Amino acid sequence: SCLKTALPPIERHIPTTPTISAIIAGLQVQYAVRLLHGKPIPRSHRIGYYGLSDLFFDAALLPTATCTTHAYSDPLPLSEIHELPLRAAETTMGELFATVRKELGVSEVILDLYDDRDLVVALRCPACRKETPAVGVVGKVTEAEARCPSCTEIRTPHTVASVEAPEDFGDHTLLDIGIPPGQILVFRDRARSTLHFFELSGDL
Ligand SMILES: [Zn+2]
Numbered sequence: 386s387c388l389k390t391a392l393p394p395i396e397r398h399i400p401t402t403p404t405i406s407a408i409i410a411g412l413q414v415q416y417a418v419r420l421l422h423g424k425p426i427p428r429s430h431r432i433g434y435y436g437l438s439d440l441f442f443d444a445a446l447l448p449t450a451t452c453t454t455h456a457y458s459d460p461l462p463l464s465e466i467h468e469l470p471l472r473a474a475e476t477t478m479g480e481l482f483a484t485v486r487k488e489l490g491v492s493e494v495i496l497d498l499y500d501d502r503d504l505v506v507a508l509r510c511p512a513c514r515k516e517t518p519a520v521g522v523v524g525k526v527t528e529a530e531a532r533c534p535s536c537t538e539i540r541t542p543h544t545v546a547s548v549e550a551p552e553d554f555g556d557h558t559l560l561d562i563g564i565p566p567g568q569i570l571v572f573r574d575r576a577r578s579t580l581h582f583f584e585l586s587g588d589l
């Protein structure tokens with residue numbers, strides 16, 4: 386019942402188009418909106434659409450107890466989420482790290498964003514090779530902001546998928562940086578390499 390295990394590369398590829406992706410994306414948004422309104426959504430089903438033959442299918446799925454990778458992106462167990470009384474719009478990266486270190490009773494933690502989002506930490510000019518600190522998420526930096534002030538070349542964002550030095554983000558709030566209210570963040574205890582989940586519960 387699972388698509389989470391990597392399969393060997395396939396020889397034959399089925400061409401697809403953005404149109405079909407758009408139909409599926411529209412369905413996903415429809416289910417998300419229904420879920421947010423407390424309406425029923427299909428569970429344990431795989432719904433598919435063949436764009437060349439106009440065929441919709443709806444297959445029932447069964448859980449497989451022996452699946453070894455199934456838990457990779459399954460829902461987090463509520464009991465393991467630490468609730469922090471912090472709000473994204475009022476908390477800096479430094480304050481978040483201080484709270485997490487205290488909660489875990491350790492001195493070194495890493496914010497792990499690998500399955501979440503990339504953060505912009507600087508803009509680099511390919512022409513004059515200057516790097517300027519900047520914060521935000523990929524896709525939020527406008528073209529005007531991206532232009533190099535010295536040579537007007539478009540600069541490329543330098544992004545990171547984990548944070549070890551919260552001071553790099555200065556006084557910017559988590560919201561400024563691109564972390565939304567109520568987010569659940571994954572921290573790694575550097576010494577023990579264990580993962581811990583923290584929710585910005587002050588927003589909820
Ligand atoms: Zn599975």
Ligand SMILES: [Zn+2]
Nearest residue numbers: 510513533536
């Ligand atoms: Zn430049």
